[in-house]
Amino acid sequence: MFQKQLQIHSKIHIFQDNAYVMESAKLLYAIIETAIDGIVTIDNRGKIESLNPSALKIFGYREEELIGKNISVLMPESDKSRHDGYLVNYQSTGERKIIGKGREVRGLRKNGTQFPFRLAVSEVQYQDRVIYTGFIHDLSKEKEAEEFLKKYTIELEELVENRTKSLKKMLHELEEAKEEANVSLEKEKALNRMKSRFVSMASHEFRTPLSSMQLSAVLIEKYLQISDNLQILRHLRKIKTAIGSLNSILNDFLSLEKLDTGIVKPHYDSFDIIKFSEELTEEMQLITKEDQIIIYQHTGSESEISLDQNLLLNCLMNLMSNSIKYSGEHTLIEFSTEINEDGYVFSVKDNGIGIPEEDQSGLFQPFFRGHNTGSIPGTGLGLNIVQRYVNLMDGTIYFESKSGKGTEFTLSFQKNSANNTPI
Amino acid sequence: MEKICILIIEDNDDIRESTSEILQLASYEVFQASNGKQGVDLAIKHIPDVILCDIMMPELDGYGVFIF
Numbered sequence: 001m002f003q004k005q006l007q008i009h010s011k012i013h014i015f016q017d018n019a020y021v022m023e024s025a026k027l028l029y030a031i032i033e034t035a036i037d038g039i040v041t042i043d044n045r046g047k048i049e050s051l052n053p054s055a056l057k058i059f060g061y062r063e064e065e066l067i068g069k070n071i072s073v074l075m076p077e078s079d080k081s082r083h084d085g086y087l088v089n090y091q092s093t094g095e096r097k098i099i100g101k102g103r104e105v106r107g108l109r110k111n112g113t114q115f116p117f118r119l120a121v122s123e124v125q126y127q128d129r130v131i132y133t134g135f136i137h138d139l140s141k142e143k144e145a146e147e148f149l150k151k152y153t154i155e156l157e158e159l160v161e162n163r164t165k166s167l168k169k170m171l172h173e174l175e176e177a178k179e180e181a182n183v184s185l186e187k188e189k190a191l192n193r194m195k196s197r198f199v200s201m202a203s204h205e206f207r208t209p210l211s212s213m214q215l216s217a218v219l220i221e222k223y224l225q226i227s228d229n230l231q232i233l234r235h236l237r238k239i240k241t242a243i244g245s246l247n248s249i250l251n252d253f254l255s256l257e258k259l260d261t262g263i264v265k266p267h268y269d270s271f272d273i274i275k276f277s278e279e280l281t282e283e284m285q286l287i288t289k290e291d292q293i294i295i296y297q298h299t300g301s302e303s304e305i306s307l308d309q310n311l312l313l314n315c316l317m318n319l320m321s322n323s324i325k326y327s328g329e330h331t332l333i334e335f336s337t338e339i340n341e342d343g344y345v346f347s348v349k350d351n352g353i354g355i356p357e358e359d360q361s362g363l364f365q366p367f368f369r370g371h372n373t374g375s376i377p378g379t380g381l382g383l384n385i386v387q388r389y390v391n392l393m394d395g396t397i398y399f400e401s402k403s404g405k406g407t408e409f410t411l412s413f414q415k416n417s418a419n420n421t422p423i
Numbered sequence: 424m425e426k427i428c429i430l431i432i433e434d435n436d437d438i439r440e441s442t443s444e445i446l447q448l449a450s451y452e453v454f455q456a457s458n459g460k461q462g463v464d465l466a467i468k469h470i471p472d473v474i475l476c477d478i479m480m481p482e483l484d485g486y487g488v489f490i491f
Contacts, residue, residue, distance in 0.1 A: 208435055215441035222448050238437055375434045375477075 038117075038136035041124075046071045046087055049131065058117070058138050060110040071134075076108045099123055099132070104139065115140045197367035201380050205249055208377065209242035216242075245377070252381040255314075256366065259388045266308035266393050273337050273344070274303045280313065281335060284320045291330040294320065300339035307344065307413060311389040318382045319348040319409045325376055327352030327406070343415040349408035355401040363399070372403065426452040430471035432462030442475070 032039055038055030042048055048066050056063055059074055066073070072080040089095060102120030109115065118137040123130060216235035223231040258264050281296040288294065316335075323333045327350045334349040355363060359370040364387045367380040390397045395413035429451050433439040436457070443453040454469055456462035459476075466474060478486065 208438065212435070212437040212441065215438060215445065219441055219444055219448075222445070235441070238441070242437070 038134075038138070040071065040074075040134045040136065041131050042071045042134070044087070044091065044130050044132070046084060055136055058109075058115075058136060059107065065110075074107055076106050076114050079105065102135075107136070116143045194365065194367055197365075197369070197380060201367050201369070201378075204375075205377055205379055206246065209245045212242045213239050249379050252379050252385065255385050256381060259385065264311075264389075264392060266311055268306050268308055270304055270306045271309055272303050273305045273339065274298050276309070276313075277316075277335065277337050280316055280320075284317065284324070287321070288324050288333075289329045292324060292327070292333065293331075294333045294335055296335045296337075298337045298339075302339045305339060305344050306415075307393055311393060312346075315386045315389050315411060316346060316348065318386045319411075322382060323348055323350035323352060323407070325378065326350065326373070343413050345410060345412045347408055347410045349406065351406040354403040354405050354407055355399070356403045360399075360401065364397075426450065427473070428452045428454070428469060428471040430454045430456065430462065430466055430469065430474045430476075432456045432459060432474065432476040434458055434477060 032052050035052055035054055038058045039052040040048060040055050041050045048069050048071055051061075051063060051066055056066070059066075070084075072083050075083060090099060099121045100123070102118060104116060105119050106114050107117050116139040118139055120135040120137075122133050122135075124133055216238045220232050220235050223229075223235070255264075277296055277298065281294050285294050320333065320335060327333070331351050334347075336347050336349075338345040353370075353372050355370050356372055359368075359372075362368045363370070364383050365380075366384045368384075369378055369380040387397050390411055390413075393413055395411055397409065397411050399407060399409045401407035429446055431439055431443055431446075431453060433442070433455075434457050439455055439457065443455055446453045454465050454471060456465050462474070462476065465471075
């Protein structure tokens, strides 16, 4: 009785157990069938045994198309060949590549497109054999978002880079503009300095002859009243002299203007330098101060040179009249010419007031005058003109000077310069 | 009546001579100096009533003369 009871009891139990198992299986089945992730099982040789609807949907197959096929049909070409190797490798060495870990791989849909998914594989010991279960989590959306983010980041980076580039360019342009502004500021400053030198020169150099003329005119009026013709003539001569000096200032301006507009062109001709220099020395001797003597000497066996006679005359007259102007009475002015293998050298040397060192660098600027010139008349244009004439004839000008001791100017020209320049 | 004495210190010959001629014709006694140094010497020697002095001059300029 008890035995029977027990049997019944255990039957009930088994039944109850069976019912429980059935319930569990149903539940599991439902879970698997409705899972969003795909689930695939394969045997130990890689043959597909079952798939859930999600897996079919993800890969785009119908169930009967896949069951019994090797899992590699769901893999892109690059992974296919390796898969069997993985399985064999795992089964022989126990080394795990995916199993129990899961990783990101690519899948091949029926329509040939590929997609990324996360694959987690687990090994199931079921009855007497091994099966593998793969959980497939489609990452297309995530990847798309990631790609989009990446693309967006790249775009942003590009934008930033472009902006940086344009900023850098702008900065560069700004710096250039600053440089340009600096250059023009310097030019403006130089021009201003020249202007103020001009004003100070003009006020002195124009005013002196004008005052002289005005005084003489007043005196002529007075002498007219007493009919002193001698005195009247004397003052008329003074007026003429003053007009002459104004004229020469204006001539300097004119030379400068001609140089600036490029009208002045050297015209080369051959002439005898000794004869030329002797005549010039004689002429200059007429306007020297008391007991100022000009000595001329020539070095070299030749005396024929080829230069622009007028321009050279202008240069030498300028240098010699400077020597006369800036040295005292009872002094020597040495004028020398030389023809050597390389070319022609002219020099004018005096023992005058010299050029202070601080003034030497600006000496050739227009309207520039040394600080020690005091009330000695001058426009500050002479040397500027000389330098430009010398340059026109492809020559160089050079000077050596010591304040209070004297100055020597040297002009040198190459012999062949005349041949190279068309007349 | 003694003549009024004027000293002209001016380095430009023409201007100095013409100015003194005008003043002489107007009956002033005139002394001439062509630079500041000479001017100071003459001023000490003759004690002029009026000194006409240029400023930009060699040797000793107008300001220098004034300090003397």
